[in-house]
Amino acid sequence: xxxxxxxxxxxxxxxxxxxxxxxxxxxxxxxxxxxxxxxxxxxxxxxxxxxxxxxxxxxxxxxxxxxxxxxxxxxx
Numbered sequence: 164x165x166x167x168x169x170x171x172x173x174x175x176x177x178x179x180x181x182x183x184x185x186x187x188x189x190x191x192x193x194x195x196x197x198x199x200x201x202x203x204x205x206x207x208x209x210x211x212x213x214x215x216x217x218x219x220x221x222x223x224x225x226x227x228x229x230x231x232x233x234x235x236x237x238x239x
Contacts (some may be wrong), residue, residue: 171214175207 167173179200186196 169209171207174210175203178203180206
């Protein structure tokens with residue numbers, strides 16, 4: 164299992180909390196904070212999609228390279 168800070172959920176939650184904290188300090192209006200929260204959630208979804216695709220491609224590449232290098236020589 165991944166450490167907490169290495170998960171998408173951690174970063175999305177942190178981003179949302181930061182937007183809320185900045186809104187509390189008056190840096191953003193409530194409408195701006197809602198828009199930023201939606202953007203953070205969407206970016207988290209995009210990041211999860213890209214990381215999943217990257218992880219899958221990396222894993223498949225490793226499996227295929229192991230199959231190529233570990234197969235016995237065909238003797239005729």
